[in-house]
Amino acid sequence: MKIETPSVADWERWGIDPHWHRTVRIERTGLADVEWSILDTGEGLRGTIVCVHGNPTWGYLWKDFLETLSPEWRVIAVDQTGMGWSQRSMRRTLEERVAELVAFCEQHTSGPLVLAAHDWGGPVALGAVSSLDVRAVILGNTGVGLPENTKVPPLISTARRFVDLLCRRTSVFVAGTAAMTKKQFREALRAPYRKADRRAAVADFVADIPLSEKDESWLALKKSADNLSNLQVPLLLVWGGRDPVFHDRFLADLLRRAPHGDVHRFPEAAHLVPLDEPMAAVAAVWLDDVLGPDPSSLGRDNSKHVSADHRSFVAITEALGSRSRDKTAAFTDRSGSVSWESLAIEAQDIARMLVGAGLEVGDRVAMLVPPGAELLAAAYGVWLAGGALVVADSGLGARGLRTVLRGANPQWVFGTAKTLAAARTLGWTPGARMICTSRFPRALSLTTHRSTSQSQLPRLAPELEAAIVHTSGSTGPAKPVRYSHGALAAQRDVIHESFAMSNEHGFVTSFAPFILLGPALGVPCVLPEIDVTKPSELDFDRFAKVLASSQVDVAWLSPASARRIVATAEGRKAKLRLVMLAGAPISTELATAIAEVTDADIRSPWGMTEAMPLTDGVGATQQIGDGTNTGKILNGAQAVVVSLDDSNPEPVPVGEWGELAVHASWMFEGYEQEWSTEHRSEVLLNGVRFHRTGDLGRFAANGDLHQLGRLQHALFLATQVVPCALVEDPIGKSLGRQVAVVGIGPKGTQAIAVVIQAEGKLRLADPETTALVRAGSAFAIAAVLEGELPVDIRHQSKVKRELLAASASAFLAGR
């Protein structure tokens, strides 16, 4: 049966070049010859990418691939037999579909071949790789069989039960799939499947999904799975984290079969990731990277950030062990103190029980435990047992937690009754074993296979994964960040040396996760009585109470806590040796004020989730014209100011600003399942792999590092890119008020809006202030506004500039 094809107007409306469309004949497959409708960009410089859709989509799914990857590549998006605009025919089994794809590639392509596939196109493409000379494979959400302990996704089981009704007679299945993507794509997705007779193959495809050995295509699917396990060429998985069918366990299953695969996961994307996300752009960069040789790329280097010298590696669990007979307090919070001795014993017990319960070295354990002694014991127990911590705090909110936990895919979850219930109900950690810390040790003993006392604890190695933490999400989506034991040990050492932490006195912190540092440093720590997500609850009274009841001589404060302490001090003093401010750039005024209250040495070191700390933070109270003085780069770390040229960033002369790139033995290993993010953040300078931090800054003549804000918050004017601090700081200083500047309009032609902190809704500032700001600034200020500056939850200090830019833009756009 031949079918009509879309008109030129249809193609144009769908954003497809009508010239791409043509029909080709597939011959000698052992079946009847068949005509395929394909979208073919023609003539590529580097080879051919053949894109295989799933069910019930068609070549349109690869719209972005066709546009983005051609003409460098010849991109062909095929419509499988009976699907899209291809010929309708007898039903096809998986084996037959594989044979047809092989025949198509042999008969209609030449030169280097790359296969891209999605959904049930995955098994078809993987079935074909063993018969073709394929250079690389790119997969969207797909699967090659049910992962262990996983039920058939309800959508699939229902579709199979009522296959004729849902898939052929009605368009429920087709419409339901199209509804998973944006409105503008739906018409085209549904177009070839408007009538029941056009949907026969859609139903056959569903019916062909093998669920047991009895099913016809079982062996063919197994072959596809085996081909994946034996895959010798580079593999990229671009994954939507919110796919109800091919969910994250399928991703884990694919990676178990092909551990060499690179993953870029879009946590918020659903099933149709090739349409919904810039999968094509990720694929383009990835192909350059793995297939090279492209002079502008760095080439492949799997050494990553592993530090040069691990000969003297001392694990972060050692200090706790060495104080295991010490009856003094290791940790104190509102519920009391726990001694080094009991913390060490408890951690040991937990570790043995975990090993007994089957925890394997490298297993990930999500910590949904509120900060406190229980968290410390559990964390060090996990480390001693060879596990890696997945640290997620409630400041992320339910949605953020899901994103982070799904991304890290832990095998174990520690939590309270409440957090575990949430994890279970909201599906944060599918398939993970849940352990309630308040029911220690019973919770573990119940599952113990062997006697705990016999469990041997592993020897920790520097390369072993130690933790997955995540960026705050205040400057973009939260990103999971991987740390090795080597890096954490190096971090402990640099903090010890640079800030002379004392074993007797210890520190107080308003950053709850920082308590994890205490036992590693072998230094007591105190968590004040505040809600961990509300650092601004730490007022002078609570702060003074901590100092009176403990011997701490160091405070590690978020700017919000420091501001509150200063504001409530009323002339009183709380003496300390050292105050470290971290989490957000600190104003000189705040640093000076907290210095007066504490008489302490004030440090505001530069650092980030990916590497911390990086500077000594000396000079926080020193006035500089613009930006934040973060002091000198720490011993063992390297920082280079590079130009903003994305493809080829180069060091700039001293005194000039640029993006800060760093290298340190205590920096992160990489971003978990964010290949593209990681790739973009790396730059090779003199043979050393540096991390581009996204922070802007410059070195002063005396070697001090001045931080100037984030690259993504810079002002992209028509003539230049300007770090926001260069505009904002002089205005803020002259007005004596907190201000934030944002770029309005498209990058590259932005207008500058200044927003002055004031209560209430966004509005134009009064004419006098406006004139003052304009006259005082070296930059062309388009608008001066007043209103509440939105700040992040975790630090309550970082202005949420994306949000502010959006609201200021909307305000100035009018209506």
Add this chain to the structure above:
Amino acid sequence: MKVLVTGGSSLLGRTVANLLVARGDDVVCFQRSASGSTAIDDRGDIRDRSAVLHAARNADAVIHLAALVAPKASWNEMLAINVDGTRNALAAATASGRFVHISSPSVAFHDAPSVGSTALAADYDGGDGYTRSKAMAESFVRKETTVPTVMIRPHLVWGPGDTQLIGRIVDRARSGRLALPDGGRALVDTTYVDDAATAIVAALNHCNAGDEATLAPLVVTGGEPRPLRDLVASILEAAGVTRSPRSIPAPIAARIGSALDRVWPGSEPPLTHFAARQLSVAHWFDQRETRRILGWEPSVGLDEGFNRLKAAFASSGDSGQS
């Protein structure tokens, strides 16, 4: 070069003519009244094709600025002057060899804010006669021109002696009739007259076959967007008007405009729906391409422009209406 400038009695036309004369061009200004420029006047009606052709008989280029800008003139008159007039100017340019057509960014206005956008298609077909006729003129020039043609869309041109924008704002503010939609928060870019004029001269220089400038219309602005309130405040300050404009919610302004469109008897209602909408939403443009293609940059800008405006008001001792 010999240049015919149509619409030489407008502020922008006069300034362009003076600039060309100053650089040594032979310039003829064609319009009904005296241009007041340093060029030679050849007075006539743009609707009179033979008069236009005659005025352009020796010209190497035609710069076409003549247009009817009254908010509520008859549609026939709009068609005759803005569309047929442009047809006549194009006919003259076809004989002379180069055409610089002055249009307006509003030809692409679709009720949505313009936030750093470039020149979009001239497809306005709404109720504003001026804008609609200018859109039609631009479209047929694009279609029918056979000589190198550059189309320039200067945005909100103003300067000393301007009766269109400055005159109206000052008059209304003086009589307490000036109200700004939503307090004048919309970010608006404008063009000081001398800067618009240098851009048009640059356009003439680039009016050669194959030049990038001939490929698509170019929006020209000063590239200094500010909230409407701030612009109006600076104008009023220059004019010595102390009364501040009132604020009116944007949707209400639009409704009043619609009502006046229907019932206002004269040719100049205090507000039209189109004007209300235009003043309620942002209007500023990406100038990078324009500046690169024309090799031009504004040299006066807002602050110096306001200084000059103030000086002009001070010396005339009047409202600035010339």
